[in-house]
Amino acid sequence: MNLIDIAALHDIPREGARVVRTAQGCVAIFRTATDQVFALDDRCPHKGGPLSEGIVHGTSVTCPLHNWVFDMATGEAQGADEGRVATYAVQVKNGRILLDAAFLSRRAA
Amino acid sequence: MTKNLVVIGAGMASGRMLEHLFEAAPGAYTVTLFNAEPRGNYNRLMLSPVLSGEKTYEQIVTHDEAWYQAQGVTTRFGEAVTAIDREAQVVHGRNGAVPYDALVIATGSAPFIIPVPGHKLPGVVSYRDLEDTNAMIAASRPGAKAVVIGGGLLGLEAAAGMAARGAEVTVIHLIGHLMERQLDPAAGYLLQKDLEKRGIRIHCKGATKAILGEDRVEAVLLEDGTVYPADLVCMAVGIRPETRLANDAGLEVARGITVNDQLQTSDPAIYALGECTEHDGQLFGLVAPLYDQAKVLAATLAGQESAFKPVQTATKLKVTGCDLFSAGDFADAPGREDIVFRDPGRGIYKRLILEGERLIGAVMYGDTADGAWFFDKIRSGADVTADRDTLIFGPAFAGGAQADPLAAVAALPPEAEICGCNGVCKGQITRAIEGGATTLDAVRGLTKASASCGTCTGLVEQVMALTLGDGFAANANPPMCKCTNHTHEDVRRLIKSMGLKSIPAVMQELGWRSTGGCASCRPALNYYLLADWPLDYRDDRQSRFVNERNHANIQKDGTYSVVPRMWGGVTTPAELRAIADAADRYNVPMVKVTGGQRIDLLGVRKEDLPAIWSDLNEAGMVSGHAYAKGLRTVKTCVGQQFCRFGTQDSTGLGIRLEKLLWGSWTPAKVKLGVSGCPRNCAEATCKDIGIVCVDSGFQISVAGAAGMDVRETVPLLTVATEDEVCEVTAAFVQLYRENARYLHRIYKWVDKVGLDWCREQVADPATRAALYDRFMLSQSVYQADPWADHAARPAEWSPVADLTLRAAE
Numbered sequence: 001m002n003l004i005d006i007a008a009l010h011d012i013p014r015e016g017a018r019v020v021r022t023a024q025g026c027v028a029i030f031r032t033a034t035d036q037v038f039a040l041d042d043r044c045p046h047k048g049g050p051l052s053e054g055i056v057h058g059t060s061v062t063c064p065l066h067n068w069v070f071d072m073a074t075g076e077a078q079g080a081d082e083g084r085v086a087t088y089a090v091q092v093k094n095g096r097i098l099l100d101a102a103f104l105s106r107r108a109a
Numbered sequence: 110m111t112k113n114l115v116v117i118g119a120g121m122a123s124g125r126m127l128e129h130l131f132e133a134a135p136g137a138y139t140v141t142l143f144n145a146e147p148r149g150n151y152n153r154l155m156l157s158p159v160l161s162g163e164k165t166y167e168q169i170v171t172h173d174e175a176w177y178q179a180q181g182v183t184t185r186f187g188e189a190v191t192a193i194d195r196e197a198q199v200v201h202g203r204n205g206a207v208p209y210d211a212l213v214i215a216t217g218s219a220p221f222i223i224p225v226p227g228h229k230l231p232g233v234v235s236y237r238d239l240e241d242t243n244a245m246i247a248a249s250r251p252g253a254k255a256v257v258i259g260g261g262l263l264g265l266e267a268a269a270g271m272a273a274r275g276a277e278v279t280v281i282h283l284i285g286h287l288m289e290r291q292l293d294p295a296a297g298y299l300l301q302k303d304l305e306k307r308g309i310r311i312h313c314k315g316a317t318k319a320i321l322g323e324d325r326v327e328a329v330l331l332e333d334g335t336v337y338p339a340d341l342v343c344m345a346v347g348i349r350p351e352t353r354l355a356n357d358a359g360l361e362v363a364r365g366i367t368v369n370d371q372l373q374t375s376d377p378a379i380y381a382l383g384e385c386t387e388h389d390g391q392l393f394g395l396v397a398p399l400y401d402q403a404k405v406l407a408a409t410l411a412g413q414e415s416a417f418k419p420v421q422t423a424t425k426l427k428v429t430g431c432d433l434f435s436a437g438d439f440a441d442a443p444g445r446e447d448i449v450f451r452d453p454g455r456g457i458y459k460r461l462i463l464e465g466e467r468l469i470g471a472v473m474y475g476d477t478a479d480g481a482w483f484f485d486k487i488r489s490g491a492d493v494t495a496d497r498d499t500l501i502f503g504p505a506f507a508g509g510a511q512a513d514p515l516a517a518v519a520a521l522p523p524e525a526e527i528c529g530c531n532g533v534c535k536g537q538i539t540r541a542i543e544g545g546a547t548t549l550d551a552v553r554g555l556t557k558a559s560a561s562c563g564t565c566t567g568l569v570e571q572v573m574a575l576t577l578g579d580g581f582a583a584n585a586n587p588p589m590c591k592c593t594n595h596t597h598e599d600v601r602r603l604i605k606s607m608g609l610k611s612i613p614a615v616m617q618e619l620g621w622r623s624t625g626g627c628a629s630c631r632p633a634l635n636y637y638l639l640a641d642w643p644l645d646y647r648d649d650r651q652s653r654f655v656n657e658r659n660h661a662n663i664q665k666d667g668t669y670s671v672v673p674r675m676w677g678g679v680t681t682p683a684e685l686r687a688i689a690d691a692a693d694r695y696n697v698p699m700v701k702v703t704g705g706q707r708i709d710l711l712g713v714r715k716e717d718l719p720a721i722w723s724d725l726n727e728a729g730m731v732s733g734h735a736y737a738k739g740l741r742t743v744k745t746c747v748g749q750q751f752c753r754f755g756t757q758d759s760t761g762l763g764i765r766l767e768k769l770l771w772g773s774w775t776p777a778k779v780k781l782g783v784s785g786c787p788r789n790c791a792e793a794t795c796k797d798i799g800i801v802c803v804d805s806g807f808q809i810s811v812a813g814a815a816g817m818d819v820r821e822t823v824p825l826l827t828v829a830t831e832d833e834v835c836e837v838t839a840a841f842v843q844l845y846r847e848n849a850r851y852l853h854r855i856y857k858w859v860d861k862v863g864l865d866w867c868r869e870q871v872a873d874p875a876t877r878a879a880l881y882d883r884f885m886l887s888q889s890v891y892q893a894d895p896w897a898d899h900a901a902r903p904a905e906w907s908p909v910a911d912l913t914l915r916a917a918e
C-alpha cells in the first residue's frame with residue numbers, strides 16, 4: 001500500500017464525487033449517503049463517460065452519458081451491460097481520504 | 110506492601126475499574142482519587158433522564174461516600190490535578206501533592222465549543238456534567254426558549270429533556286439529517302418527524318454564525334440569516350479527549366492519550382483509561398468499550414494477564430418514544446449489500462448491511478426489538494447466507510410480513526385529498542364504494558374523483574382495492590422504477606396529500622425498496638418536491654442529472670457547452686464582443702448559432718466553467734438553461750417593429766415572456782415561439798407553447814413538438830392583450846408543473862389529461878389567477894442565475910487533488 005492523503009471527506013459532497021488527476025487519467029472518488037468512499041477510474045468502459053458526473057445511489061453510480069450502472073465496490077457494470085471499471089483501494093482515517101496510489105508507479109513502470 | 114495508586118478523574122471508566130480492582134486484589138493498593146467535579150462517580154448516561162425529570166441526581170449516584178470509605182479510598186473531589194511530575198512520580202493538586210507507584214489518567218473528554226462570536230456569553234452551556242444539566246433545568250421554565258446546536262446523540266437528548274420541561278426548543282444541525290454518524294437519511298427522517306411531533310423545531314443544514322446578546326444570550330444567528338431567540342444555548346457539537354495533563358507531562362498523545370493493549374501509556378508507570386485514550390488509532394465515545402478497558406486495567410494492576418480488544422458498539426437514543434438502533438460500521442469498506450424493510454404505516458425502517466456472508470451493520474427505527482439479535486450476529490460474524498431472504502424479519506420470522514404496496518394509501522386519514530381537481534378526499538371515495546360503487550366509472554360518477562385530469566386514477570383504484578379487497582384488479586400503469594410499486598402520478602398525489610417534503614420522507618412513507626433510490630427516481634422526486642413545496646424544499650444537486658447539476662451540457666469528450674441567454678433571440682454588439690472575448694480567452698473550439706436563436710460555446714473544460722460564467726455575468730448575461738428541464742428559449746420573429754406584415758410586437762412579447770418564465774423548473778424542457786403574423790416565421794406552431802399574433806390579438810396554442818415526435822400545436826385560447834398572454838402562459842406552465850409526470854413534454858401530458866380540461870383551468874379567471882400566483886411564488890425562489898451562484902465557488906469545479914507529478918517520482 002502506498003497511501004496518499006487526497007482530501008478531507010467533507011470536500012466531497014454526499015452522494016457525489018470529485019476527481020483526482022493522475023498521469024494515467026482521472027480517478028473518481030465517490031462518497032455515498034452513508035459516507036462510504038470508493039475510488040474508480042473516471043472513464044466509462046462504454047464510451048468513456050466521466051463516471052464522477054453520474055448520479056450516486058446506494059453503492060452504485062449511473063454513467064452520465066448513456067446510463068450504464070456500475071457497482072462501485074467491484075467496478076462491474078450491472079444488468080444487461082457488460083464491462084468493468086478499475087477500482088482502487090481507498091480508506092478514510094481521521095476524516096481524511098487516503099488513496100492507495102500504488103497503481104501510479106505500477107502503470108508508469 | 111501496598112502500593113500507592115493515584116487515579117485522576119472519578120468518572121464512569123475509573124469507577125468501574127476500581128470496583129474490579131478491589132475485587133481482584135483487595136488491599137493491594139492505597140488509592141487516592143481526584144475529581145474535578147465536586148462529587149464522586151455517578152452514571153453520566155443518566156443525566157438525560159435527570160434533565161427530563163424522569164430521575165433525580167440521587168438515583169444515579171453509583172458510588173457514595175460510604176462506598177469510598179469502605180474501600181479506603183482517599184477522595185479529593187472538587188480538586189483538579191494540575192500537573193504530573195513523572196521524574197518524582199508525584200501528582201500535584203491545589204491542596205497538595207501525592208506520590209504514586211502507579212498512576213491512572215481517566216479524565217474523560219471535554220465538550221467541543223465552536224468559537225463563534227458570542228460563545229462565551231452567560232447562558233451558553235455544554236452538556237457534560239451535573240452543572241450543565243442543572244443549568245438547563247433552571248432555564249427550562251415553560252415558555253422559555255432554548256436552542257441546541259448539534260443534532261447528535263447528546264444534543265437531541267438535551268433538546269428532548271428541555272422540551273419535556275416545557276421549553277420551546279430548536280435544534281440546529283449542520284448536516285442534512287439528524288445523527289448522521291449513526292443513522293442514514295431514512296432513519297434520520299423518522300427521528301426528525303418524531304421529535305417534531307413533540308414540538309421540537311429541527312433546522313437541518315444550519316450553520317451557526319454567531320450567538321447574539323448583550324450581557325447574556327438572546328438569540329442565535331445562522332449563516333442563512335435565520336435568527337432564533339434563545340434564553341439558553343446548549344452546544345453539543347462533539348467532544349475531544351481531555352489530554353492536557355498528559356500533554357504537559359510529555360506523554361505520547363495523538364488525538365487521545367496513546368495506550369497499548371494493557372492501557373499503559375508511553376510511561377510504564379502511567380496508565381490511561383476511558384474517553385481520554387486512543388487505542389490503535391481509535392477514540393471512544395460510548396461506555397461499553399470503556400467498561401472492557403476497566404476490566405483489563407484492573408487485571409493488569411492486579412498483576413494478571415489481560416489485553417484490551419475494542420468491541421463493536423451499538424447506539425440507542427435515550428429519548429422515550431424515539432426507538433432507534435444503530436450498530437456496526439457502515440463506512441469505508443467496499444463490497445457491501447443492503448437489505449431494506451419499510452413499513453410506512455407504522456413508521457418503521459430497517460436496514461441491514463451485508464459484506465459477503467456476514468452481517469456488518471444495522472440501522473433501525475420504529476421497531477428496534479430485534480436490535481440485540483442483529484447486534485449479536487454482527488459481533489459473532491456468523492455466516493448469514495442461509496437466512497438471507499428472511500433475515501430482516503428478525504428471529505421471530507414466521508412466513509414474513511411482506512412490504513405492502515398499498516400501505517401508504519391505507520395509512521392516509523379519511524380527510525386526505527385524493528383528487529386535487531375536484532377536491533375529493535379519501536373518506537368520500539370509501540363511502541361511495543361502501544355505498545355500492547364497485548367500478549371506477551361508478552366511483553367517478555358519484556364523487557367526480559379522477560373525472561378531470563385523471564392523474565389520480567391510480568390512487569382512486571388503490572382506495573378501491575383496499576376497500577373491496579381481492580375482488581378488485583388495480584391499474585396496469587407501470588411503477589415509477591424498480592424502487593417502488595407506485596406510479597409517477599400516485600407519487601405526485603401522495604406527496605401533496607401526505608405533505609411529504611423531503612426525498613427521505615417520500616422513500617419512507619411510500620415504502621421505497623432501496624435506500625437511496627436510483628438514477629431514475631431521484632431526479633423525478635427532486636423535481637416533484639421543488640415544484641410542490643417551493644418554500645420548504647431545497648433543491649438537491651446530487652439528485653440531478655449531470656447537465657442540470659453542472660449548469661452546462663456535457664459533451665462526448667467530457668467537456669461542456671455554454672449557452673448564455675439571449676432574450677427573444679435579440680443581442681447587442683457589446684454582448685457579442687463579450688462572447689467573442691470569452692471564446693478567445695478559454696480556447697473555445699467551436700462557436701455555433703443554435704436552433705434556438707442564440708450562441709453556443711462548445712468544448713469548455715469543466716474547471717473553466719466558473720471563470721467563463723463570471724466573465725459572461727459581468728457583461729450582463731445569465732444562463733440560457735440550454736441544459737434544463739425548464740424554460741429553454743422563446744423564439745421570436747422581427748414583427749411589427751420592422752416587418753411589413755407584422756401585426757403586433759412579437760419580439761417584445763417574446764422577450765417579456767422569456768423574462769417571466771426563465772429559471773422555472775418544469776417536468777421536461779419548455780420552448781416557446783412568438784410569431785408576428787400567421788406566416789409564422791418563428792415556427793410557433795411546433796413549440797410547447799406558441800403564440801401567433803393577429804390583428805385582433807393573440808392566438809395561444811400548445812402541445813407542439815419538433816423532436817422525436819413532430820406535432821402541430823392545438824389552440825388553447827385567443828386573448829386580446831399582452832398582459833393576458835403572460836397570465837395565461839404562466840398559468841398553463843404552472844398547471845403543467847403541478848400535474849405532469851417527470852420527463853413528459855407538454856404534448857405527452859396534454860394527450861393524457863385532455864386539452865379540454867387544461868382549457869377549463871386556464872379559462873376560469875379564479876383558477877387562472879391562483880395558478881399564476883403559485884407560479885410567481887415559485888419564481889420568487891427559483892428565478893436566480895445559477896451561474897452567478899456557482900461562479901462564486903470555483904474550487905469545487907477542479908480536481909480535489911493532482912497526482913500527475915507523483916508518477917514521475
Ligand code: SRM
Nearest residue numbers: 662670702703704705706707735741814815816817818854
Ligand atoms: C445546441 C442545439 C443544436 C444546435 O446546434 O442548434 C441542441 C443541442 C442538443 N439538443 Fe436539441 N438542440 C437545439 C435545438 C433543438 C430543437 C430546435 C428548437 O428548439 O427550435 C429541437 C426540436 C424542437 C423540440 O424540442 O421539440 C431539439 C430537439 C431535441 C431533443 C428531442 C426532444 C423531444 O422531446 O423529442 C433532444 C433530446 C431530449 O431532450 O431528450 C435534444 C437534446 C439536445 C442535447 C441537449 C443532447 C444532449 O443531451 O446532450 C444537445 C446538446 C448539445 C450541446 O452539447 O450543446 N434536442 N433541439 C440547439 C439548442 C437550442 C438552444 O438554443 O437552446
Ligand SMILES: Cc1cc2nc3c(=O)[nH]c(=O)nc-3n(C[C@H](O)[C@H](O)[C@H](O)COP(=O)(O)OP(=O)(O)OC[C@H]3O[C@@H](n4cnc5c(N)ncnc54)[C@H](O)[C@@H]3O)c2cc1C
Nearest residue numbers: 118120121122144145146153189190216217383384395396
Ligand atoms: C448526557 C450524556 C449522555 C450519555 N449517554 C450515553 C449513552 O447513552 N450510552 C453511552 O454508551 N454513553 C453515553 N454517554 C457517554 C459516556 O457518559 C462516556 O463515554 C463516559 O462517561 C466516559 O467515561 P470516562 O470515565 O472516560 O469519562 P467521564 O465519565 O467524563 O469522567 C471523567 C472525569 O474526570 C474529571 N476530570 C477531568 N480532568 C480532570 C483533572 N485534571 N483532575 C481531576 N479530574 C478531572 C472530570 O471532571 C470527570 O468527572 C453520555 C454522555 C453524556 C454527557
Ligand code: SF4
Nearest residue numbers: 662665703704816817
Ligand atoms: S440532433 Fe441534437 S441531440 Fe442529435 S446530434 Fe444534433 S445536437 Fe445532438
Ligand code: FES
Nearest residue numbers: 044047049063066
Ligand atoms: S459512456 Fe458510460 S454509458 Fe455510455
